[in-house]
Amino acid sequence: MSQTQHKIAVVGTGYVGLTSGACLAHLGHLVTCVDVDETKIKSISSGVMPIYEEGLAELVAGGQSSGNLGFTTSLEEAVRDAEFVFLCLPTPPGADGMADISAIRLVVMQLRGLLRPGTIIVNKSTVPVNSTYMVQELINEPSVDVVSNPEFLREGSAVHDFLHPDRIVVGCTNPIAGERVGALYFGTRSPVLVTDPVSAESIKYMANAFLAMKISFVNQAAEYCDSVGADVIEVMKGLSFDPRIGQTFLNPGPGWGGSCFPKDTKALVVSATESGSPMTLIEEAINANLMHIDHITRLITRAAESSRASEPRICLLGLTFKANTDDTRESPALAIHQRLVEHFTNVVVYDPLAKVPESHIFNRVDSLVDAIRDADVVAILTEWSEFAELQPDLVASHMRGDTIIDGRYLLNKQDFAAAGLSVISIGR
Numbered sequence: 001m002s003q004t005q006h007k008i009a010v011v012g013t014g015y016v017g018l019t020s021g022a023c024l025a026h027l028g029h030l031v032t033c034v035d036v037d038e039t040k041i042k043s044i045s046s047g048v049m050p051i052y053e054e055g056l057a058e059l060v061a062g063g064q065s066s067g068n069l070g071f072t073t074s075l076e077e078a079v080r081d082a083e084f085v086f087l088c089l090p091t092p093p094g095a096d097g098m099a100d101i102s103a104i105r106l107v108v109m110q111l112r113g114l115l116r117p118g119t120i121i122v123n124k125s126t127v128p129v130n131s132t133y134m135v136q137e138l139i140n141e142p143s144v145d146v147v148s149n150p151e152f153l154r155e156g157s158a159v160h161d162f163l164h165p166d167r168i169v170v171g172c173t174n175p176i177a178g179e180r181v182g183a184l185y186f187g188t189r190s191p192v193l194v195t196d197p198v199s200a201e202s203i204k205y206m207a208n209a210f211l212a213m214k215i216s217f218v219n220q221a222a223e224y225c226d227s228v229g230a231d232v233i234e235v236m237k238g239l240s241f242d243p244r245i246g247q248t249f250l251n252p253g254p255g256w257g258g259s260c261f262p263k264d265t266k267a268l269v270v271s272a273t274e275s276g277s278p279m280t281l282i283e284e285a286i287n288a289n290l291m292h293i294d295h296i297t298r299l300i301t302r303a304a305e306s307s308r309a310s311e312p313r314i315c316l317l318g319l320t321f322k323a324n325t326d327d328t329r330e331s332p333a334l335a336i337h338q339r340l341v342e343h344f345t346n347v348v349v350y351d352p353l354a355k356v357p358e359s360h361i362f363n364r365v366d367s368l369v370d371a372i373r374d375a376d377v378v379a380i381l382t383e384w385s386e387f388a389e390l391q392p393d394l395v396a397s398h399m400r401g402d403t404i405i406d407g408r409y410l411l412n413k414q415d416f417a418a419a420g421l422s423v424i425s426i427g428r
């Protein structure tokens with residue numbers, strides 16, 4: 001059986017929209033992506049991707065040459081004759097911590113009168129519960145269905161995740177509309193969970209909150225292991241054999257961040273409190289994360305202060321919140337950098353790909369060797385593979401000091417000790 005081709009408009013051509021559009025075109029659909037950002041649309045149309053994701057540029061080029069994928073800044077043009085309109089719009093935290101859905105409201109208002117009868121609006125943005133009903137009311141068109149279809153792709157493996165999802169979640173009131181949305185993903189061979197809209201919206205928040213809580217747990221466990229003299233890597237390995245715990249997401253690090261976990265956990269805490277069922281575990285996971293970022297900052301500070309240099313040179317390796325993405329939104333590395341430059345004048349950073357906000361001022365160098373040259377302390381904050389491949393002799397010959405804070409547990413302590421370097425990781 002082959003995929004039936006459908007005409008899809010994707011509104012919002014950011015991380016989720018561009019990936020979704022390119023992948024849906026790859027699955028055989030006829031897709032037009034629209035965005036208000038003219039520069040972004042021009043740049044994508046000419047083959048320059050606004051984000052780094054493995055395989056994305058190739059999929060976009062393939063979609064453009066097959067005629068399955070197009071880009072525009074005109075909403076009207078994008079949705080003309082569309083059977084499905086995907087909303088991939090930003091939902092940043094509002095003043096109260098709850099997701100701000102004003103971009104969605106605005107676009108839905110603009111869609112009024114533009115859609116042909118029977119069109120299905122598919123919301124991929126992460127939105128507070130009841131947003132599907134809100135959109136249905138706002139569009140005010142009985143023949144147009146609104147379906148919640150939260151996105152679970154991970155930055156760093158977005159294309160792979162979209163094409164091989166663990167599950168497709170579809171929240172709808174009209175089962176026929178839900179089934180039609182599930183069928184769009186026919187080519188991915190993934191299980192489809194069709195449920196009600198509020199449950200679908202909740203699944204997305206609960207999934208992110210659970211994962212954030214899991215990392216906070218592992219990072220607190222690392223601090224505990226430090227205090228009692230256990231090895232957190234061994235401890236987590238021991239846990240990983242238990243299928244109830246699972247084998248993944250057990251890596252300690254400098255704290256969680258990114259464009260989703262921080263805002264989604266905050267939004268869930270506000271929503272849960274408002275609903276009368278506070279999720280105190282998630283509040284604690286957020287606090288634990290902030291304390292962990294402080295903890296690792298203190299480690300770097302102490303190492304720098306105990307170096308013999310009067311103006312210690314601190315080298316931070318990695319700015320993105322995880323490897324294989326250029327995204328630095330809410331990255332713990334940025335927070336750590338910010339705190340360090342308040343106390344030290346000589347902080348140098350290196351990241352192979354990071355796109356940094358213009359508001360942050362960095363002393364950034366273009367090569368790993370330039371970064372570690374003359375450093376008194378090196379701190380690894382992102383798990384880029386080139387950091388895991390650092391050779392002890394090379395590091396020893398370039399550093400002035402001898403301390404490496406390995407926030408990602410990449411280095412072999414013994415090998416570095418043999419080269420005269422001390423590798424410190426929390427809980428090891």
Ligand code: NAD
Nearest residue numbers: 012013014015016035036037088089090091103125126151
């Ligand atoms: P993004 O900021 O990368 O992209 C949003 C895009 O929407 C931008 O290009 C922006 O210019 C565009 N836009 C804003 N207003 C518009 C309008 N009125 N008309 C057309 N375009 C408009 O955001 P993102 O990371 O893609 O996130 C989108 C949604 O998906 C959010 O709700 C987010 O929580 C959710 N989500 C994100 C990820 C992720 O890893 N980034 C994963 C799953 C879910």
